[in-house]
Amino acid sequence: MSGQAGADPTAQLEERDVRDRRLLAWLGAGLLAGGMPVHEVQEDIHEAARGLGHPAPQVGCLPTAITVTLAAGRPATFEQVEGAVRLDQLADVCAVRASLRTGTLSPDEALERLTxxxxxxxxxxxxxxxxxAVLSGVGIALILAPAWSAVVFAALLAPVTGALLLLLSRAGRTMRTVSPLIAAFVVGAAAFLAAGEGWAPAPLWTLVGPIAVLLPGAAIVTGLTELSAGSMVAGTARLAHGTMQMLLFALGVGAAAALLRVPLEEVETARPAELGWWAPLLGVVLVTVAISLMESVPSRLVPWLLAVVLATYLAQWAGHTVLGTRWAGAFLGAVVASLGATLVEFLRPHLPRVVAFLPSFWLLVPGSLGLISVSRLEAAPEVAVAAFLGVTLVVVAISLGIVVGASLARPLRDVARRVGMPYLLSLLPRRRRRGGAST
Structure with a gap:
């Protein structure tokens, strides 16, 4: 009898450790599914573990999986990331993370919310x-190729992308793998046919709008950011995956051009810019609304997202205009996006920094420029190589700007966590409870 009583504390401790490992693994999987870089996820899991009373956890992250142990030499829990989560779901994961850090949510309640x-x-x-998807296509066209022909083409072809997104939400792995090729081929063929009729004088620039929402620009920049932070395995894997997707898009465009026997002079065309200064600004508004619709963002948060996105675009435009180089604008835009998202979190703690940051991050659209550069290889190799190097500089500048912006914003984040998080946590009991499955 005494032996059984003496074993109870040990069993309870082991049960608690299993629960905490599962909780931290689910939390990390949710953050990774939201598109966060692995080094940031590791930092967040370390903070949450300390809030649970584990001062020396060890965390290993990849873009598709996470492993957590509460101390060196202890048992570990592995969790695979099953698909992406929306921005509203990511906001809930961040709320749970903040609650664990401050101890205002019990581990059992946190597990229930993640479940x-x-x-x-x-x-x-x-x-x-x-x-x-339709608004995103029109908005990207207004930003990247501000011409009526590109805007009308995006409005007509973006429903194809919307239908493809709905199909992919239920499709298997094979369909998701070939979807970039299919989308680029269908939209590319339509753009080249329109160019042949004189309706779209710049087909390469015109075709980007409808498929921009599918391009892997964010994955490529996130991979470079991870490499800059020392996450070599995750950064290399994400960068390779994004590059392969970009090549599939380019292959789809090339296949459409070859099938229709498009003259090379129609492929090598300059960027159209026949609309006024208002077009990109309207495009920014449309893209923000589009992201909010696709990512299920509450309407009360949309103005704050728009403020960060507009600040990012204006900083990007100022850097490009004043310094005369695209990479300088990309660097300034990324810095302002990091700082602006942190400031919004400080003013509105119920809007996590990462949720305010990601729409601005997606707006920098390095994937669109990369697709145009790669697709021009056959038409004008010397021009395409130069353009591709320019896009590479833009991507590197964005990743460097994110790192610099995060470093500058860290003191403000610390203040926001000490001052703003109690308000965030006070909102949690009033949130409408929803059903769900585990991350």
Whole structure:
């Protein structure tokens, strides 16, 4: 009897450790599914573990998996990342992380919230995803190729992307793998046919708008950011995956051009810019609304997202205009995005920094420029190589700007966590509870 009583504390301790490992693994999987770099996820899991009373955890992250142990030599828990989560779901994961750090949410309650995360319904249903894809196509066209022909083409072809997104939400791995090739081929063929009729004089620039939402620019920049932070395995894997997707897009465009026997002079065309200064600004607004619809962002948060996105675009435009180089604008835009997102978190603690940052990050659209550069290789190799090197500089500048912006914003983040998080946590009991599955 005494032996059984003496074993109870040990069993309870082991049960608690298993629960805490599972909680931290689910939390990390949710952050990774939201697109966060692995080094930031590791920092967040370390902070959450210390809030649970584990001062020396060890965390290993890849873009698709996380391993957590509470101390060296102790058992470990592995969790695979099953697909992406929306921005509203990522905001809930960040709220749970903040609660664990401050001890205002019990581990059992945190596990329950994460268990319900996956089945949290989309606010705008399929209509939101479809209309978001259309608005995104039109907005990117206004920013990247401000001409009426590109805008009309994006409005007509973006529903194809919306339908593809709906299909991919239910499709298997094979369909998701070839979807860049299919989307680029369909939209590319339509752009080249329109160019042949004189309706779209710049087909390469015109075709980007409808498929921009599918391009892997964010994955490529995140990979370089991870490499800059020393996460070599994760950064290399993400960079390779993004590059392969970009090549599939370029192959789809090339296949459409070859099938239609497009003259090379139609491929090598200058960027159209027939609309006024208002076009890119309107495009920024449309892209922000599109992201909010597709990512199920609450309407009360959209103005704050728009403020960060506009600040990012204006900084990018100022750097490009004043310094005369695209990479300088990309660097300044990334710095302002990091700082602006942190400032918004300080002013509105219920909007986590990463949720405010990601739409601005996506707006920098290095994937669009990369697709145009790679697709021009056959038409004008010397021009395409120079353009591709320019895009590479832009991507590197964005990743460097993110690192610099995060370093500058760290003191403000610390203040926001000490001052703003109690307000965030006070909102949690009033949140509407939803059903769900585990991360």
């Amino acid at each position: 319900r995360l996956r089945a949290q319904p989309h606010r705008y249903r399929r209509l939101g995803l479809f209309s978001g």
